[in-house]
Amino acid sequence: MRHAEILENIVASIQSCMPSGKDFIALHEPSFKGNEWSYVKECLDTGWVSSVGKYVDRFEEMLREYTGVKRAVAVVNGTAALHICLKLVGVERGDEVLLPALTFIATANAVSYCEAVPHFVDSSHLTMGVDPFKLDAYLHDITVVKGGVCYNKETGRRIKAIVPMHTFGHPVDLDPLMEVCQRFRLELIEDAAESLGSFYKGCHTGNVGRVSALSFNGNKIMTTGGGGAILTNDEMLGRLAKHLTTTAKLPHKWEFNHDQIGYNYRMPNLNAALGCAQLEQLPDFLQEKRALARTYQKTFARIEGVTFFAEPDFAQSNYWLNAIQVSPKYSRLRDEILQVTNERGLMTRPVWKLLCDLPMYANAPKMDLSVARELERTVINIPSSSCLGAIYV
Incomplete structure (x- = not known):
């Protein structure tokens, strides 16, 4: 032909x-055919449009129930979610973080925000995501595990974590990847930005990694306009995620006490209202x-x-x-x-x-x-x- x-x-x-x-x-364009107008109008009518309001709590609970995780924390965008995920598992300045070379820039940028070093790995023909089998052979050649810590023999840096991305919504083969993580003492962070509504062996993406990140950008399967979320089955990390993303402010009726460097990554109630209506559909x-x-x-x-x-x-x-x-x-x-x-x-x-x-x-x-x-x-x-x-x- x-x-x-x-x-x-x-x-x-x-x-x-x-x-x-x-x-x-x-x-890809968003679809608004449910309660979006009603919920957003309620925010405008009541004045609850910023980072406090009932829709933020409701959106987090809806995400938790749908994905099956123990804790969901709504944030301002998917990149912010990834940034906090890396902080939560202890990625520090000078660490290396494994991630696919074929991914959106946010995955690598979040690593850079931690002053860590992206270490790019190959993809699988089957999923377009990280190839766990090729990665296993590669790490066997270039790393050494000492005292429960994985080191790159070529750079001398600690390899702390891996961030597989579920490309276009297709889940990475997570079981063999978890075996790689256990063998080389790596933390697993799922970049689930594109995979809300995707399931791996019957389990929603975001449940295998110690922490995971979602995105609700305007082009995603459902949107909050701009927004993201952190998912985890570790209650302690969930509480810490909420604390860090709300400027690390200690609860008090009027005093401004902050116990560590935090981030103003809170999702506004206005966006969460849109998200609730979208999740319903x-x-x-x-x-x-x-x-x-x-x-x-x-x-x-x-x-x-x-x-x-x-x-x-x-x-x-x-x-x-x-x-x-x-x-x-x-x-x-x-x-x-x-x-x-x-x-x-x-x-x-x-x-x-x-x-x-x-x-x-x-x-x-x-x-x-x-x-x-x-x-x-x-x-x-x-x-x-x-x-x-x-x-x-």
Whole structure:
């Protein structure tokens, strides 16, 4: 089949899954069809719009119940959640923190906020997240564990933690990754920013790591406008997370006593009100998104040169962002697909540039990244809004 014909078939396949009569289809847009107006208006009417109010407590409780964790702490955004997660497990200045090279910049930036050093690891073809088996072999070669602490033999620095990210909502294979963490004495922090509504072997993401981070940015499966949350099954860490994110202020009716350096990372009541209304609709969002994913998967099964990225057998994905992967033999098509789709009003995007190739992280330690580099040059995100799947439910 000719190059131009393959390109047109791929673009036409995306178009065929879209509703007719629209000049522009966004990559991912929020859906407001529940109690958003009512809850936000209540905040405005009562004046409770800032960091104190009933919706913050209610939102945290709803998150706790849905995900199954013991404690959820709402914060201002997902990056802040990651920052505090790293602080909670004891990441300090000069430590190394393992994280995928293929992730959003926030994962590495949060490490930098702690004055720690990102150490980039490779991805798996199965999940697009951290490959626990390749990582195990790599750490066996470059580390030594002394006194219960993992050290990088090449840099001499302590390797304190790993932050796997559930890419586009597809859960990382967590069981073997936990074995790696136990073997090399690493703290596990789940970057679950993209995976609200995703389950690993029947358990919601965010339950395996000692602490985990969610994001509710405007493009996520549900949104608080801007916002995030810290999840944990450690009650003590949950209390500490709440304390640190509320400026480490000691409770008192009028005195301003703070017992350590804290952070003003509190989620405003206004945002939490929006989040409560969105969480009420999450089951519908998930049903619609999975219906869209099934449609894409069926459509692309017949198309040469491309495959739809589907959830692994051990997981149930929220399919936050749907993705197609161009066959390596046709990898030069990637940029042409991006150009043609965007010209036709279909918003598509490449995956992130590998973080180790950004100037501020160019000298950071890294392992062989051959799979991540292949994914970088072949994966395309395609329209994924929940409303697009409503016609297939």
